[in-house]
Amino acid sequence: MSQRNPQKQLQDAMIVETLLAHFDFYKVHQVMHILDWAWGNAHENQSPTLTQLQDEARRLLESVIASPRLYSKSCGGFCVARGGDGHITLSFVLEECSTSDFVD
Numbered sequence: 001m002s003q004r005n006p007q008k009q010l011q012d013a014m015i016v017e018t019l020l021a022h023f024d025f026y027k028v029h030q031v032m033h034i035l036d037w038a039w040g041n042a043h044e045n046q047s048p049t050l051t052q053l054q055d056e057a058r059r060l061l062e063s064v065i066a067s068p069r070l071y072s073k074s075c076g077g078f079c080v081a082r083g084g085d086g087h088i089t090l091s092f093v094l095e096e097c098s099t100s101d102f103v104d
Helices: 006-022 025-034 050-066
Strands: 072-075 078-082 088-092
Touching: 006 050, 006 088, 025 050, 050 072, 050 078, 050 088
Parallel strands: none
Antiparallel strands: 072 078, 078 088
């Protein structure tokens, strides 16, 4: 197994940190609280903390960035997507509609 280029690792880490620093996790947290939106597992079903939101966003970002063939990944309302131009987008989705919903 080959190791990744240290310069590329640093660049990837900077992308993750920049997106996390500019994303409004507080707004997401407020919306989830207002909507009573909870994340559940076998032991609990509650709204995530700000730290849990940030950790999940980081996990998704790192996953998409580390895998050039992976163009998007989503979980818990978060979506990370790599555009055709290579830019990475972090979003929190409340509602979505696609032409694929209407085409057989």
